Amino acid sequence: MAPSDQTSNKLNKIVADARHARDDREKGYREKALKLYPWVCGRCAREFTRENLTQLTVHHRDHNHDNNPSDGSNWELLCIYCHDNEHSRYTEAESGNTSTETEKSAATHQPFAGLGDLLKGK
Numbered sequence: 816m817a818p819s820d821q822t823s824n825k826l827n828k829i830v831a832d833a834r835h836a837r838d839d840r841e842k843g844y845r846e847k848a849l850k851l852y853p854w855v856c857g858r859c860a861r862e863f864t865r866e867n868l869t870q871l872t873v874h875h876r877d878h879n880h881d882n883n884p885s886d887g888s889n890w891e892l893l894c895i896y897c898h899d900n901e902h903s904r905y906t907e908a909e910s911g912n913t914s915t916e917t918e919k920s921a922a923t924h925q926p927f928a929g930l931g932d933l934l935k936g937k
Contacts, residue, residue: 837880844883844890848873851887858897872898878905 854863854871863871874891875882882889893901 848890856894857891
């Protein structure tokens with residue numbers, strides 16, 4: 816086997832092992848969080864049952880997926896929609912957009928400003 820093939824195989828094994836470890840870690844804290852907390856989204860208060868439980872996710876409050884205290888103090892159950900929203904807000908804050916302003920400035924263009932005059936001339 817060529818040296819590059821050996822390197823490639825080692826790298827593939829490292830990646831596969833890391834993915835397996837991540838999957839095991841996620842299973843562990845998800846199961847614990849579902850036992851600790853009621854099956855309700857912490858943001859929108861949507862309730863979940865066994866039928867739709869896959870839509871309820873475990874959110875890490877400090878965004879560190881390796882910080883999994885057994886008391887669940889870094890976890891929060893969020894529905895997939897609220898979880899995506901939380902991560903998009905975190906990403907925006909990291910990129911420097913910390914504005915909480917929801918109102919945008921009003922448009923100044925008035926496309927029908929001269930319409931009355933045009934209609935009078937008809």
